[in-house]
Amino acid sequence: MSNHDLAAALENADLIFDRRSLEREIARMAVRIRNDYAGARPVYLTVMHGGLPFAAQLAMELGQRGLDLEFDYLHATRYRGATTGADLVWKHRPATPLRGRRVLLADDIVDEGHTLHAIRAWCLEQGAAEVRIAALAVKAHDRCVEGLCADYVGVEVPDRYVFGYGMDFHEQGRNLPAIYALR
Numbered sequence: 001m002s003n004h005d006l007a008a009a010l011e012n013a014d015l016i017f018d019r020r021s022l023e024r025e026i027a028r029m030a031v032r033i034r035n036d037y038a039g040a041r042p043v044y045l046t047v048m049h050g051g052l053p054f055a056a057q058l059a060m061e062l063g064q065r066g067l068d069l070e071f072d073y074l075h076a077t078r079y080r081g082a083t084t085g086a087d088l089v090w091k092h093r094p095a096t097p098l099r100g101r102r103v104l105l106a107d108d109i110v111d112e113g114h115t116l117h118a119i120r121a122w123c124l125e126q127g128a129a130e131v132r133i134a135a136l137a138v139k140a141h142d143r144c145v146e147g148l149c150a151d152y153v154g155v156e157v158p159d160r161y162v163f164g165y166g167m168d169f170h171e172q173g174r175n176l177p178a179i180y181a182l183r
């Protein structure tokens with residue numbers, strides 16, 4: 001058993017967004033994205049692992065509104081199960097050729113922004129015509145990398161460690177259907 005007990009973390013955390021409110025915000029984002037991509041078929045890149053539940057929910061909301069997506073995924077991590085970030089490690093790069101394509105990245109959180117900054121730069125190096133970012137959550141602080149801003153945002157979370165809805169507490173709790181913030 002891990003030293004980092006999920007039940008204890010939940011005792012020491014506040015529920016900040018429940019499933020209903022998150023799904024409502026994701027549906028709201030989907031309306032904007034569908035309007036912005038009318039007539040297009042973007043490459044939809046899920047940023048694993050944390051982006052998975054959000055990307056799936058958003059994809060369904062987009063499909064319901066008539067926007068088709070070409071699915072692929074990537075895995076780049078800099079937290080590796082810890083609660084503070086380090087250097088970015090690429091574990092999987094997408095196989096889909098990005099040259100000339102509109103790319104939509106779907107991830108759970110923009111915290112300090114280093115992860116999505118590097119991923120966006122790599123997609124542009126591959127020749128993507130455009131790269132946009134959809135993030136379920138952005139963290140409210142002034143430590144974000146300059147020039148990194150999500151194009152579509154679900155909710156703003158406080159400057160505390162958050163978990164649930166894809167985000168892990170020491171690799172646990174990703175499938176909690178809500179967002180919690182540690183006290």
Ligand SMILES: O=P(O)(O)OC[C@H]1O[C@H](OP(=O)(O)OP(=O)(O)O)[C@H](O)[C@@H]1O
Pocket residue numbers: 047048049050051076077078079080081085107108109110111112113114115116168
């Ligand atoms: O804005 P940043 O400070 O760079 O942090 C945000 C990134 O950190 C998390 O990934 P993590 O490295 O934990 O990998 P994981 O998704 O596999 O948990 C999260 O999913 C984002 O991709």
